[in-house]
Amino acid sequence: MTTPQPTTATNAPTEADAAALLDAGAILALGSAKGDDVDTLTARTYTHAALDDRRIVRLVPGTLGDAEDLALDFLGLARDGDAPDVGHVRREALGFPAWALVNDPANGHHALALVRDIERLDRQARSKPGAAKEGFDALGATLGRAVPHFLPTFYEQAARIFLGHENTTYAATFFGKAREAERVHNLPVEEARLRAVFLEFAFAGALTAKALKEYAKDLGRRLEPAAAWAEFRQLCVERCAAGVQPYAGLAEDARAMIKAVGGGAEAQSAAERALLAELLPSPAMVRAPLTFWKAFAKSLAGLAAEDPTVRRRLLEIFPTPSSGDAATVDAYWMSLLLAAGADELLTTPGALEPGGAAAWLGRWARHTARGWGNRPRDAATLELAARMAPAVIADGVPVDLFTGTHRGEAVPDLVDVCLAHGMPLVDPRPDHETDIAAWLDDSAPGRRDLVAFGADQRYTALLRKAVGELGGNSRHLSAAAEHPVLSVAMHDWLADRVDELATESGLPGARSALERVMPFRAVAADVNPEAVARVHAFDVAPVLARTLRTGIFDELGWPALEEAMELLGVVPAAGPAPGLAAADPQGASKTPEFRLAEAWPALIIATATKVVVVGPDGILLDHDLRNTDKMDKWYKPKFRYVDGDLLVMWWVDGEQKAYWSSRPAEVFEPGGDVPGRWGEESMVCSVAHPQGGRVTGGRILHAGDTDLPPRRHILSDGIGYWTLDRSEQPARWREYDPVSGELGRLSVPGPFAAAIADGGSLISEGCELMPLQPGLESSPFGTDGRNIGSWIRDDGDTVTAGTLDGHTVTLPAGNRYWNGRPRHMPVGGLRLPGGARPTVVDAENSIDIHDGTVPLAGLHPGGRGGENAAGTPLVPALAFWHALRPRDAASSEALRGVADADAAALLAGTAGEYDAALAA
Numbered sequence: 001m002t003t004p005q006p007t008t009a010t011n012a013p014t015e016a017d018a019a020a021l022l023d024a025g026a027i028l029a030l031g032s033a034k035g036d037d038v039d040t041l042t043a044r045t046y047t048h049a050a051l052d053d054r055r056i057v058r059l060v061p062g063t064l065g066d067a068e069d070l071a072l073d074f075l076g077l078a079r080d081g082d083a084p085d086v087g088h089v090r091r092e093a094l095g096f097p098a099w100a101l102v103n104d105p106a107n108g109h110h111a112l113a114l115v116r117d118i119e120r121l122d123r124q125a126r127s128k129p130g131a132a133k134e135g136f137d138a139l140g141a142t143l144g145r146a147v148p149h150f151l152p153t154f155y156e157q158a159a160r161i162f163l164g165h166e167n168t169t170y171a172a173t174f175f176g177k178a179r180e181a182e183r184v185h186n187l188p189v190e191e192a193r194l195r196a197v198f199l200e201f202a203f204a205g206a207l208t209a210k211a212l213k214e215y216a217k218d219l220g221r222r223l224e225p226a227a228a229w230a231e232f233r234q235l236c237v238e239r240c241a242a243g244v245q246p247y248a249g250l251a252e253d254a255r256a257m258i259k260a261v262g263g264g265a266e267a268q269s270a271a272e273r274a275l276l277a278e279l280l281p282s283p284a285m286v287r288a289p290l291t292f293w294k295a296f297a298k299s300l301a302g303l304a305a306e307d308p309t310v311r312r313r314l315l316e317i318f319p320t321p322s323s324g325d326a327a328t329v330d331a332y333w334m335s336l337l338l339a340a341g342a343d344e345l346l347t348t349p350g351a352l353e354p355g356g357a358a359a360w361l362g363r364w365a366r367h368t369a370r371g372w373g374n375r376p377r378d379a380a381t382l383e384l385a386a387r388m389a390p391a392v393i394a395d396g397v398p399v400d401l402f403t404g405t406h407r408g409e410a411v412p413d414l415v416d417v418c419l420a421h422g423m424p425l426v427d428p429r430p431d432h433e434t435d436i437a438a439w440l441d442d443s444a445p446g447r448r449d450l451v452a453f454g455a456d457q458r459y460t461a462l463l464r465k466a467v468g469e470l471g472g473n474s475r476h477l478s479a480a481a482e483h484p485v486l487s488v489a490m491h492d493w494l495a496d497r498v499d500e501l502a503t504e505s506g507l508p509g510a511r512s513a514l515e516r517v518m519p520f521r522a523v524a525a526d527v528n529p530e531a532v533a534r535v536h537a538f539d540v541a542p543v544l545a546r547t548l549r550t551g552i553f554d555e556l557g558w559p560a561l562e563e564a565m566e567l568l569g570v571v572p573a574a575g576p577a578p579g580l581a582a583a584d585p586q587g588a589s590k591t592p593e594f595r596l597a598e599a600w601p602a603l604i605i606a607t608a609t610k611v612v613v614v615g616p617d618g619i620l621l622d623h624d625l626r627n628t629d630k631m632d633k634w635y636k637p638k639f640r641y642v643d644g645d646l647l648v649m650w651w652v653d654g655e656q657k658a659y660w661s662s663r664p665a666e667v668f669e670p671g672g673d674v675p676g677r678w679g680e681e682s683m684v685c686s687v688a689h690p691q692g693g694r695v696t697g698g699r700i701l702h703a704g705d706t707d708l709p710p711r712r713h714i715l716s717d718g719i720g721y722w723t724l725d726r727s728e729q730p731a732r733w734r735e736y737d738p739v740s741g742e743l744g745r746l747s748v749p750g751p752f753a754a755a756i757a758d759g760g761s762l763i764s765e766g767c768e769l770m771p772l773q774p775g776l777e778s779s780p781f782g783t784d785g786r787n788i789g790s791w792i793r794d795d796g797d798t799v800t801a802g803t804l805d806g807h808t809v810t811l812p813a814g815n816r817y818w819n820g821r822p823r824h825m826p827v828g829g830l831r832l833p834g835g836a837r838p839t840v841v842d843a844e845n846s847i848d849i850h851d852g853t854v855p856l857a858g859l860h861p862g863g864r865g866g867e868n869a870a871g872t873p874l875v876p877a878l879a880f881w882h883a884l885r886p887r888d889a890a891s892s893e894a895l896r897g898v899a900d901a902d903a904a905a906l907l908a909g910t911a912g913e914y915d916a917a918l919a920a
Contacts, residue, residue, distance in 0.1 A: 022090040033088040039063050041087045046077040055080065061089055067101035070108050096157035100150045110147050111154075114139055118157065126165045133170055140177065144185075151181035156197060163204050171206035179214060189222060195235050202239045209247040216253040225260035229271075232257055237278045245287035245321075246279060251295030272299040273306070280313050289321045290329050293336060304340035311342040312352075315360055318367040327375045330368050334380045347387045355397035357388050358424075362400040365414060369405040374438040379446030382417050389421035398424040408432040412439045412466075413448045415459065420452035428462050436466040436486065440479050454485035464493040471519030481523040494524055494531040501538060506856040507547045508868060510540065545903035548895045550851045551836040553859060553869040555892045556780060556884040562873055564605055564612040564619055570594050571873040596862055596877075599641035599694070600685040601773045603880055606639060611648070613641050616775025616883040621646055626664045627657070638675040642694050645703035649675065660704055672707035673698070683861075683877045687716050687770055689738060697723045699741035709741065713764075717749055717787050718771035724764055730819070731764050751784075755791045755802055763799070766792035766825050766842065768879060779882035780831045781840075782807060788882050790828045794821075801826040809839045811850075824848075827878060833889040834896035840878070847878060 018033040027041060039061040046056045056077065060068045062085070069079050096118075097111030117139055125132040136158040144151050155178035162170040178197075182189055198215060201207045215235070219228035232254070240246055258271045276299055279285060293300070304310045319333050320326075337343055345351045346360060368378065392399060399418060401410040403426075412434050418425055439447075453459055467489045470476040480486040494517060501513040517524065517535065524532050565571040569592055597604035602615045609628055613621035623646055631637060635651035646661040649670055658670040675681065686696040693700035697712025713724035715733060723743070725734040733752075735744035747753075748762065749769050756762055769789035779788050782805025790803045794813070799822050802808040809826045816822050823844055829837040830849065839850040849857040857868035865872030876883075886892055 022088070025090075027087040027089055029087060030085055038088050039090065040085045041089045042083040043086050044068060044083045045080045046072055047080045048077050059086065064098050064102070066105070067098035070101040070105055070112075095160065096150070096153040099153040100147070104147070104149070107147050107150075110143065111150055114143065114154070118161070121158075122161045122164075125161055125167070125170075129162070129165070129167050129170055132161075133173075136174065144181070148181065148185040149187050151185070152178040152187065154178075155181060159201065159206065163201075163206055168204070168206040171201070171204070172208055172211070175201050175206060176208075176211060179211065179218070183218065189218075191223075191231055195231060195238070198235055199238055199242060202244050203242055209249055212247055213249055213253055216257060220257065220260060225257065225262070229257045229261050233275055233278075236275070240279050240282040240284050243282075243284050245284045245289070246292050248289045248291045250292060269299060269302065272296065273303040276300055276303055277307070277310070280310060280317075286317055286320055287322060288319065290319075290324045290332060293319070293332065297336060297339065300336065301340050304342065308345075311340060311345055314340055314342045315345060318363060320367075320370070326368075326371050331378065331380070334378070334384070338380070338384075343384055343387070346384065347391055349391045349394035351391070354395045356395075357391040358395060358397040358399045361385060361388060361392070362403070365399075365401045365411065366404040369409065369411075374435070374441070377413060377442045377444035377446045379444070382413055382446050382448070385414060385417050385423075386421055389418075389423045392423045396424065398426045400426040402426065402428055402432045410434050410462075412436060412450060412453060413446065416448040416450050416453040419456050419459070420448075425458075427458050430461075432462060434462055434466045436463070436480065437470055437473065437476050440476050450483075450485040454488060460489065460492070463489040464496070468493045468497075468516070471516070474522060477520060477523050481527050487527055490520070490523070491528045491531075494520060494528040498531045498534045501535065505543060505546050506550075506851065507540075507543055508856060508858050510538075510543050511867075541904035541907055542900045544907065545898050545900045546851070547856050548898045548903070549836070550856050551830070551832040551838045551849070551892075551895070553849060553857055553865065553875075554871040555832050555886060555888075555895070556830075556881075557872070557887045558614075558616075558876070558880075558883050558885070560614050560616065560618045561603065561605075561876065561883070564614045565873045567612055567619070567622065568592065568594060568605060568607050568610055570605075570607070595636055595681070596683070597639040597641075597681040598683050598685055598877075598879075600687060600770065600879055601776055601883060602641060603876055604639050604641055604646075605874075606637065611639060611646060613646065616773065620644070621661070623648075623661045626659065627652075627667070630657075638681050640694075640701065640708070642701055642703045643688075643692055647703075658706075662703070668706050670706055670708055673710040674708055682711055683879070684711055684713055685768075685770070685879045686711070687714065688773075690718075695721060695738040697736075698738075700738050715749055715767065715769040715789075716771060717769060720749070722747070722749065722769075733764055733767075751789075751802075751804060752791045755793050760793040760795045760800070763792040763794050763821060763825065765821070766801075766827070769804075770879075776882045778885055780884050781805075781828045781882060782831060792825055792827070799825055801828050803828040807837070811839070811841065830881075833886050833892035834894075836892075836896055840881075842878065847875070 015033075018028055021028060022033060022038065030040075042060055042062050042065055044058050044060050044065060046058065048056070058068065058072075060083075062083075065083060073079075097108070097115060100111035101108040117135070121132045121135045121139075124135070136155075140151060140154060140158075143154055155174045159171040159174035159178070162168075162174065181187065198207065198212075216228075216232050219231050222228070223231065236246065236250060236254070254272065254275060255268070258268045261268075261271070263271075276296055300310075300314075304314065314337055317333075319329055321329060346357045352360075364381065368375065368381070401415060401418070402408045408429070408431055410428070410432065415425070415434065450463075454463055463486070467480055467486055470480055480490055497513060497517045501510060501517075504510040504513055514535070517531075520527075521532075562571070592607040595606045597606070599613060602613050602620055605612050605614065606625075609625055611621070611623045611625060612619055613623075621641070621644065625631075625637065625648065627650070630652050631650040637648055637650040639649070640647040647658060647670075648661065649656060649658040651657075656670060656674055657667050659665070659667050684697075686694045686701075689695050689700050693702040695714060695716065696709050697714050698709030701709050715722040721736055721738050722733040723736045724731050725743070725746070728746070732746050733748050734746050736742065737744065751769070752762055752767060767790070769787055772783055772786055772788055776788060777783065781788065781790065781803045784804040787804055790801055793800045793802075797813055798810050799813050800808055800810040807829045809829050811824070811826045813822045814824055825842045827840040827842055827847075830840050831837055838856060841848040841850055843858075845860070847859045847861060849859070859865065859869060859875045861875050861877045863875060865875055869875065
């Protein structure tokens, strides 16, 4: 590390640079800095009998030099020789015991005698703040009897200790005790030192408004009115300049002191304006409370009338006080801008720099959109925006009403007034929005007719999108259908949705398109009767036929899994199809909740009382949970399965407990990488080690272990092992030894290396490679005879997935996450009897089955198959699909040949049954 060097005369900084360097802790060359807040750094040499001829040299600010000598003398160290000046540093306010040693060395021993006690209480203050406070109180009582004039700096030091432990409550308490000691004992006060201390604690957030008001009163008692006002004003200005907003009672305290100075109403008003002129440039003014602005409104208007720079500064402030209703604050601020005449700069062409008016309106739109709730209509903003049009048009710079607002929303009335007056606006993006529902609910004055909004082709898509989101509220739909502009947007939106329906070739897509328009059925016939007629004429038979020919998920099943679900009582052993059982309210109320965990290729399924471990070919373990009466109902048990033994972990009374199923009476507290209290178990797959135990991404976990290794993504070809190194950006695979848990070099298995040999990059998190296990030989994703798995390659515009049998599928990359990873990724082709091989896509929170471009089914891992797979009681995570096998190969082959006419006949035959079911 390089040691900072003092500046030299040849590179002396400017006055501003010197101040910044001193604030940062720099040591400046002699003569390069000056001022009341600059101290001279001295090099002081000390000797001690125990050190022989060796010397100790300490760099000490000159102000603290005598105190340093006395303190070290107390330890037996003696000053030796002169103390030469070596540079300049920022002056520090004397604390305790330094202040006592400098100002009253004769009684300095009283202060030094407390140093060890103070250090002891400092160590205690973090873990036992109450006991430390009592200790400081006792020391203060002792000190007050002997040397009461030491109390202010002593209590300040106690306050600093609590600040160091982030306890601002006790810090503020002891700061108040310091000021109380000054009043009770009528102690003389060093105004400069006291002001510095006030600033120090104000910056730390330990100075209350009450303390500031007391300070103002004390100044009035100690000093002449003019001097008291000067001190108070300087504190307020320095406090604000350092980033602390003015407190709510500042105006009241300032006026009392100004009135004491005298000079008549005009002089007092001038003094207020002078204070405001010094406070306004501070960035902290944006956090000033609303009461501050209200108290100084008249003076602020007068100051703005005198000085155009004040009006500019007011336009730069977008108030965000820590308390108060945001809409109320913004409404008052707008009225204040108008009263101060700041709006003239926005409405007069050329009054601001080019683009200044447009930038302000965009910032104001973002500012007033902060927060989550809907705001009432702001007629003052709309009126000002209309008057700003000439200035914005003259500049030719468009206004951005979307960027930075909540969800990219623009206020409909503001968009309309800008467009109506010819103001240039930034074109909206597809992800931008406007909230028509809130606009319809808003009864505040100033509502626009939205004619300009609806007439601008750039914005009609935005309006249609907003109208399309009204479907959940019949009152909104009726109001929009009767509105001249919104009804046109609704007409076009319905037409677009019906166009989408006509292009859907799979049942899930067609159903989604219908579900989007169904909420509009009460008004659709009046708004767009043609769209309604097209929906009624839609022929679903070809869509059904294509879906059946391409393949449905229910053609595959996992018999052992379905047996386990019946054993747990999650699915009835007899009765309706599993996917329909949940539709029965009585049956649903009797269905126990279940949780999942992995032991790949086995799946762990648990209810509140029982755990079943399911392998590819059968149930491996059926275990009744012990200690269920002691398990915390909020923190569900977690599991590990190793070599036929199940580890059960649960929380009770804030502690984690565990047992192995082979020894349920031996309850212990697990260590290592234990699962957290909240959330579901991770489904990141582990793999059995050939010599016993499970490989999870760290060292091998063996049955009976009480310390758990880490869980990471792993790959294995049965010989080598890789784990995903997330410290790399992006995450990359790294070889590792599961026996020792040690990491090796970055590399990828052979099939993955071949996949990117000609370009592209692996999406590491989506890759899978595991040794082929018994029962997985007929994996619907295929195998190479030794392993199963797939790789995913990002080629920029496309994403390709390949399984180990050599089959590949490619899809457009589409939208991406913030880290560049595609949101929808192909996994591979799903082999079905009869030659069908639809594409499986990992689509964020669901798994989609495609025919290459069109979704044919949407499934949710961990839940039931639902409407797209009504015969599937549980959709496992993708890694467990290797255990799926055809339910009836002959029936699947028959589905491959279904014609449109067959589907039409099927629909006609079931129509009567469907109507009867609805009636029932």
